[in-house]
Amino acid sequence: MEHIPLNFPFLAAALLVAISFYIIIFKKNLIKLIMGIAMLASGVNLFLVSLGYRAGGTAPIYTDVPEGPMVLAVPQALTLTSIVINVAVLALMLTMVIQIHRHTGSLDSEESRKMKG
Amino acid sequence: MLSKIVRTVANQLTLFIVVFGLYVIAHGHITPGGGFQGGAVIVSGVILLLVAFGSQELKKSLPERVLSIVESSGAVLFAILAFAGIGTAFFYNFLVGTPIFGGVPEPGPGAGDIWTGGVIPLMNFAVGLKVIAGLSAVVLAIALFSSGEEVEE
Amino acid sequence: MDTLITHSSILIIGILLLAAFLTPLVGRVSERARNILVIGSLAFAAALVFALARDISFNGIHVYALGASSPGLATPEGFMVPVRIVLEVDGMSILMGIIWSIVALAATVFSLSHMSKETGQTRFYTLVLLMVAGGFGMMFTGDLFNLFVFLEITSISGAALIASRTRFADTQEGGFKYIVISSVASLMVLFAIGVLYSQYNLLNVGALAQAMQYTMLDRMALVILIAAFAMKLGAVPVHMWLSDAYSVAPVSVTVLLIAASQSCMYALMRTCFTLYGVTADLTAVGWIIIVSGILSMFIGVTMAIRQTDITRLIAYNCICESGFMLVGIGVGLAVLADPGALAAYGTTAISGAIFHMINHALFEGLLFLAAGAIFYRIGTRDLNQMGGLGHTMKFTAVFFLLGALASSGIPPFNGFASKILIYESVYQFSPILTIIGIFVSIITLAVFIKVFFSAFAGAPLPRYKDVKEVPRTMIAAMAVLAVMIILFGLFPGLITDWIIRPATDALLDQAAYINAIVGAIP
Numbered sequence: 001m002e003h004i005p006l007n008f009p010f011l012a013a014a015l016l017v018a019i020s021f022y023i024i025i026f027k028k029n030l031i032k033l034i035m036g037i038a039m040l041a042s043g044v045n046l047f048l049v050s051l052g053y054r055a056g057g058t059a060p061i062y063t064d065v066p067e068g069p070m071v072l073a074v075p076q077a078l079t080l081t082s083i084v085i086n087v088a089v090l091a092l093m094l095t096m097v098i099q100i101h102r103h104t105g106s107l108d109s110e111e112s113r114k115m116k117g
Numbered sequence: 118m119l120s121k122i123v124r125t126v127a128n129q130l131t132l133f134i135v136v137f138g139l140y141v142i143a144h145g146h147i148t149p150g151g152g153f154q155g156g157a158v159i160v161s162g163v164i165l166l167l168v169a170f171g172s173q174e175l176k177k178s179l180p181e182r183v184l185s186i187v188e189s190s191g192a193v194l195f196a197i198l199a200f201a202g203i204g205t206a207f208f209y210n211f212l213v214g215t216p217i218f219g220g221v222p223e224p225g226p227g228a229g230d231i232w233t234g235g236v237i238p239l240m241n242f243a244v245g246l247k248v249i250a251g252l253s254a255v256v257l258a259i260a261l262f263s264s265g266e267e268v269e270e
Numbered sequence: 271m272d273t274l275i276t277h278s279s280i281l282i283i284g285i286l287l288l289a290a291f292l293t294p295l296v297g298r299v300s301e302r303a304r305n306i307l308v309i310g311s312l313a314f315a316a317a318l319v320f321a322l323a324r325d326i327s328f329n330g331i332h333v334y335a336l337g338a339s340s341p342g343l344a345t346p347e348g349f350m351v352p353v354r355i356v357l358e359v360d361g362m363s364i365l366m367g368i369i370w371s372i373v374a375l376a377a378t379v380f381s382l383s384h385m386s387k388e389t390g391q392t393r394f395y396t397l398v399l400l401m402v403a404g405g406f407g408m409m410f411t412g413d414l415f416n417l418f419v420f421l422e423i424t425s426i427s428g429a430a431l432i433a434s435r436t437r438f439a440d441t442q443e444g445g446f447k448y449i450v451i452s453s454v455a456s457l458m459v460l461f462a463i464g465v466l467y468s469q470y471n472l473l474n475v476g477a478l479a480q481a482m483q484y485t486m487l488d489r490m491a492l493v494i495l496i497a498a499f500a501m502k503l504g505a506v507p508v509h510m511w512l513s514d515a516y517s518v519a520p521v522s523v524t525v526l527l528i529a530a531s532q533s534c535m536y537a538l539m540r541t542c543f544t545l546y547g548v549t550a551d552l553t554a555v556g557w558i559i560i561v562s563g564i565l566s567m568f569i570g571v572t573m574a575i576r577q578t579d580i581t582r583l584i585a586y587n588c589i590c591e592s593g594f595m596l597v598g599i600g601v602g603l604a605v606l607a608d609p610g611a612l613a614a615y616g617t618t619a620i621s622g623a624i625f626h627m628i629n630h631a632l633f634e635g636l637l638f639l640a641a642g643a644i645f646y647r648i649g650t651r652d653l654n655q656m657g658g659l660g661h662t663m664k665f666t667a668v669f670f671l672l673g674a675l676a677s678s679g680i681p682p683f684n685g686f687a688s689k690i691l692i693y694e695s696v697y698q699f700s701p702i703l704t705i706i707g708i709f710v711s712i713i714t715l716a717v718f719i720k721v722f723f724s725a726f727a728g729a730p731l732p733r734y735k736d737v738k739e740v741p742r743t744m745i746a747a748m749a750v751l752a753v754m755i756i757l758f759g760l761f762p763g764l765i766t767d768w769i770i771r772p773a774t775d776a777l778l779d780q781a782a783y784i785n786a787i788v789g790a791i792p
Binding site: 094095 | 147148149153222225226227228229252255258259262263
Binding site for chain 3: 200
C-alpha cells in the first residue's frame with residue numbers, strides 16, 4: 001500500500017463527480033441521467049469515507065480490535081445516512097421515469113418535454 | 118416464473134438470507150450493521166423470491182395492506198422509543214442501567230456484549246421492520262408496474 | 271407549562287413526525303379521524319411555535335441538545351466541543367417557523383376540499399406532514415449535517431407531492447425536474463459539509479463559526495454552499511425547474527413548496543451571516559448575489575408576460591419576487607464589514623428582505639390558492655379559455671386582485687411596505703438597482719392586470735354559466751391569508767418593530783449565536 005499516493009481516493013472521487021456532472025448536463029436519455037446522479041452520490045460518498053482515513057488505522061469497531069489508531073467514525077455515519085437517502089431518491093426518480101414512459105412512450109428528454117417556454 | 122430448479126433453490130436460500138439479515142440487525146451496536154443494513158439484506162432475499170416466482174405470485178404472499186401496516190408500526194415504534202425519554206431529553210437513552218439491554222461496557226477494545234447499548238438495539242429492530250416493509254413494497258410496486266398492471270392508488 | 275416550553279423545539283418536529291407515521295394506520299380506519307389528526311397536529315405545532323416565539327423574545331436564544339442528560343447541555347462533561355445534535359432557535363429561525371406554520375395550516379385546510387375528489391389522500395397527507403416536519407427541522411437546527419438531512423426530507427416529500435396526480439404526464443415531468451435539481455444541490459451541500467468537517471472536525475454551526483479561519487478550502491465550501499442553496503431557491507441562472515414544478519403541482523403543494531424554498535433562502539442567510547460572518551470578506555459574495563437577484567427580477571417578469579398558463583405565470587412572478595429578496599440580502603452582505611454603512615442602510619436592506627420573505631409567502635400563496643380555486647371549478651389552467659368568471663366567483667376574484675396588487679407593491683398592501691424598505695436602502699448603496707426594481711414592479715402590475723381582465727372580467731362565457739363559488743374551507747384558507755396581507759400592509763411599523771427587527775438583529779449577531787452553544791453551562 002505504500003506506493004499508492006495518499007490522495008488517490010480523493011482523485012478518484014473528483015473524477016467520479018466530474019464525469020457525473022458531464023452525464024447530467026449533456027446526456028439525453030432519462031435513465032442515463034439517473035445513472036449520472038447515482039454516480040454523483042457514489043463520488044460524494046467515496047469522498048466522505050476517504051477523508052476519515054488515518055495512516056495505519058483500523059476499522060472503528062471496538063469488538064476484538066487490534067492495537068493502533070482508528071480511522072474516524074463520524075464520516076462513516078454521514079456516508080451511511082447519505083446512502084439511505086440516495087436509495088429513496090433513486091427509487092422515486094425511477095418511479096417518475098416509469099410514469100413518464102407510460103404516458104409519452106419515450107425516454108428521450110427532448111421528446112418527453114411537454115412544457116416549453 | 119422461472120424453472121422448478123430455480124424456485125426450489127430460492128425457497129431454500131431465503132431462510133439463510135433472512136437469518137443472516139436478522140443477525141446483522143440484532144448485532145448492530147457491536148459489529149458493523151444495524152437497522153438499514155440488515156433490512157437491505159432481507160430485501161435482497163425478497164428480490165430473489167421476486168425474480169424466481171414472478172410478481173403476481175409474490176403479490177399473494179405480500180399483500181399491500183400487510184406491508185403498509187408493518188411499515189407504519191415500525192416507524193411508530195421508533196418514534197415512541199424516541200419520545201419515551203422525554204422526561205430528560207428527546208432521544209435520551211433511558212434503558213442504560215436497567216436489565217433490558219442496559220449493560221455499560223468498559224471503554225476500549227474487548228469482546229462485544231450484546232446486552233449493552235440501551236435503547237439502540239430496539240431502535241435497530243424498529244428501523245429494520247420499516248426498511249423491510251418499505252423496500253419490499255417499492256420493489257414489488259415497480260415489478261408489478263413494469264409487467265403492465267395498473268396499481269391501485 | 272415550563273417543561274413544554276423547554277422541549278418545544280423538538281416537540282414541534284417530533285409530534286409532526288409521529289403524526290406522519292400514524293396517518294397511514296389511522297387512514298385505514300376512517301377518513302374523518304385522519305383529517306382530524308392532520309389538522310390537529312398542525313394546529314398543535316403552530317400553537318407551540320407561537321409559545322416558543324414569546325419565550326425567545328423574553329429569554330434569548332433557545333438551545334436543545336438531543337439525548338443529553340439535560341436539554342441545555344450542548345457540550346457534555348469531559349468533551350471540549352459539542353458532540354450532540356443541537357437545535358438552536360433564535361429570532362430569525364422562529365420567524366421562519368411562524369411563517370411556515372401559518373402557511374402549512376392554510377394550505378392543508380385548503381386541500382381538505384381541493385383534494386376531496388382524488389384517490390390516495392392518505393398518502394398525500396402523510397407526505398404533507400413529513401414535508402412540514404422537514405421544513406421545521408431545517409429552520410430550527412444548529413447542526414450542518416442535520417440541515418442536510420432535513421433538506422433532503424423536504425425535497426423528497428415535495429417531489430413526491432408534485433407527482434402525486436399520476437394521471438397527467440406533465441406532473442411527472444415537473445416532479446422529475448424538481449427531484450433531479452434537489453438531489454444534485456443536496457449532494458453538493460454534503461460535499462461542502464465534508465470539506466468543512468475535514469478541516470475542523472466539527473459539524474455544529476456555532477462551534478464552526480468560532481473555529482473558522484478563512485482558508486482556501488473554506489472559500490471553496492462557501493461557494494459550493496451558496497451555489498447549492500441558490501439552485502434550491504430558484505435564483506437565476508438555475509431557475510429552470512421552478513416554473514415547471516410550481517405550475518403542475520396541486521396548489522396547496524405549491525404553497526408549501528414556496529415556503530420550503532424560503533427556508534432554503536434562510537439556510538443561505540444562515541451560512542453567509544452566521545457560519546462565515548465577519549471573519550470573511552463577503553463584498554464579492556454580496557455583489558454576486560445582487561447580480562443574481564437583478565437577473566431573477568428581469569427574467570422572471572419578462573417570461574411572465576408571454577405565459578398563457580395561469581399557474582406558470584404566477585411561478586415566474588415568484589422568481590421575480592425572489593430577486594427582490596436576493597438584492598436585499600446581497601446589499602446587506604456587501605456592507606457587512608463596514609459598521610457605518612451597515613447601521614445606515616445595511617440593516618434596513620436585510621430587514622426589507624426578511625419582511626419580503628413573509629409577504630412573498632402570503633401573497634404568492636393567495637395567488638396560487640385563487641388559481642387553484644379556478645382550476646377546481648373549470649378544470650383548465652389556460653388563460654385563453656377563461657373569461658368572465660368574476661360574475662359568479664366573486665370571492666376568488668377579490669382575493670386574486672388582492673394578491674396581484676400586493677405583489678406589485680401597491681399601497682396599502684404588504685408588498686408596498688417591504689418593497690419600500692428595499693428601495694430606500696438599496697438606493698443608498700447604488701441608485702441603479704432601485705430604478706430597476708421600480709421598473710420591474712410596474713411591469714408586474716401590467717402582467718397581473720392582463721391576467722385579471724382575461725380571467726375574471728369581461729362578458730361571461732356560455733360554457734361557464736353553471737360555475738359556482740368554491741367550498742367554504744377554500745374560502746376560509748384564502749381569507750386567512752388575505753386578512754394577514756391587509757393587516758401587514760396597514761400596520762407595517764408594528765410588524766417591523768415587533769417581529770422583523772429582532773429577527774434582523776438575531777441574524778447579524780453572530781457572537782450571541784456562538785455564545786449560546788460554546789459558552790452554555792447550565
